[in-house]
Amino acid sequence: DTEVTQTPKHLVMGMTNKKSLKCEQHMGHRAMYWYKQKAKKPPELMFVYSYEKLSINESVPSRFSPECPNSSLLNLHLHALQPEDSALYLCASSQAVRSTYEQYFGPGTRLTVT
Amino acid sequence: LAKTTQPISMDSYEGQEVNITCSHNNIATNDYITWYQQFPSQGPRFIIQGYKTKVTNEVASLFIPADRKSSTLSLPRVSLSDTAVYYCLVGDPTTSGTYKYIFGTGTRLKVLA
Numbered sequence: 001d002t003e004v005t006q007t008p009k010h011l012v013m014g015m016t017n018k019k020s021l022k023c024e025q026h027m028g029h030r031a032m033y034w035y036k037q038k039a040k041k042p043p044e045l046m047f048v049y050s051y052e053k054l055s056i057n058e059s060v061p062s063r064f065s066p067e068c069p070n071s072s073l074l075n076l077h078l079h080a081l082q083p084e085d086s087a088l089y090l091c092a093s094s095q096a097v098r099s100t101y102e103q104y105f106g107p108g109t110r111l112t113v114t
Numbered sequence: 115l116a117k118t119t120q121p122i123s124m125d126s127y128e129g130q131e132v133n134i135t136c137s138h139n140n141i142a143t144n145d146y147i148t149w150y151q152q153f154p155s156q157g158p159r160f161i162i163q164g165y166k167t168k169v170t171n172e173v174a175s176l177f178i179p180a181d182r183k184s185s186t187l188s189l190p191r192v193s194l195s196d197t198a199v200y201y202c203l204v205g206d207p208t209t210s211g212t213y214k215y216i217f218g219t220g221t222r223l224k225v226l227a
Contacts, residue, residue, distance in 0.1 A: 004157070033215070042201055042217035043158065056214055090157050099146040099205030103215070105157030 002027060004106035006091050012112045015081060021109045023074040023091030029104070031097040032074040034066060035090040037108070043090055049074060050097045081113045118202055118218035125224045132189045134221045136202030139183050147178060147185045148203045151196075152220075158201060162187065189223075197225045 004025045013019050023032065030051050035043035048056035049068045057066075063085075065077040074091055088108045094101040118138045126132045138147065146165050150158035162169060164176040164185070175188040189196060202218040 042220050044217075045215050048214070058214070088155070092157070099144075099148065099203075099215075100163075102148065102160045102163060103158075103203075105150075105159070107157050108155070110155065 002104060004091055004093055004104050006089075006106035006109050008109060009107065010110045010112075012114060013078065013081065014114055015083070017081075018077070018079045020078065021076040021089055021091075021111075023076075023106055024072055025093040025104065026072055027093065027104065028071075029093035029095055030071060031094045031101070032068060033092040033094075033103065034074070034076055035092065037088040037090055039087075047076075048097060055097060078111075081111075083113050086111055086113045118204055118216055120200075120202060120218045120221045122219070123222040123224070125226060126192055127226050128193055129191050132192050132196075132223060132225075134187045134189075134200050134223070135184055136187070136218045137184045138202065138204045138218075141182050141204050142206070145205050147176070147182075149174070149176065149185075149187045150201045150203060150217075152199045152201065161200075192223075192225045194225050194227060196223060198223060 007022045032049045034046040036046050037043040045058050046060045047066045052068045063080045067075040090108045091106045092103040094103045120136050148163040149161045151161050152158040162174045162176045164178050166178050169176045177186040200221045206214045206216050
C-alpha cells in the first residue's frame with residue numbers, strides 16, 4: 001500500500017471555527033510533512049515530523065497546530081484562520097527526512113476560509 | 115538557502131521529446147534532486163530522482179551535469195496525458211541535521227495534439 005490518505009477532501013470554515021485535517025499512511029514511513037499550496041504556486045513546506053517529533057516548523061502562524069499521535073497519523077488543527085489561509089493542504093510521507101527518499105503525497109484538502 | 119528556478123511554461127506536440135531544466139545553484143554536497151508531476155487538485159507524484167550524471171526509468175530521464183547546479187528532466191514522446199505541472203525538489207540541510215524541502219517554481223507543460 002503506497003497510499004497517503006487525507007480527510008476531508010474539501011473544508012469550508014469560518015474565521016472563528018476550529019477544525020482539523022487528517023492524514024494517514026501505512027507504509028511504515030517515519031517522516032511526515034504538511035505543505036500549503038496556493039493556486040499556481042509550488043507547495044510550501046509548513047511542518048516536518050521525524051519519528052513522531054516535530055523537527056521543522058517553517059515559521060508557521062500559531063493558528064496552525066500540527067500533531068503526530070503515532071507513526072501513521074498526522075493532524076493539522078486549525079483555529080481562527082484568515083481568508084488568506086485558503087489553499088490546498090498537502091500531506092506527504094517518506095521513509096526518513098533525507099533527500100534520497102521519495103515523498104509520497106496525499107490528494108490534499110481544499111480549504112476555504114470565509 | 116537553496117533556491118530552485120524553472121521555466122514558467124512550455125508547449126509541445128504529442129510524440130515529441132520535452133526537456134525541462136531546473137537551476138539549483140546552492141545545492142548541498144549530499145543532496146539528491148527529485149522531480150515530481152502534479153495534475154490539478156492532486157498531490158505531486160514522483161517521477162525520477164538522481165545525484166549525478168544520468169538516471170533513466172520507464173517514464174523519464176534525468177541529466178545532472180558535473181557541477182550539479184542544474185538538472186534536466188527529459189520526457190520522451192509526450193502524450194496529451196503528460197499535460198501537467200512539473201517541479202524539481204531539492205533538500206536544504208538545516209543546522210540540526212534535518213532537511214527542509216524546497217520545490218522549484220514549477221513548469222506548466224501543455225501537450226498539443
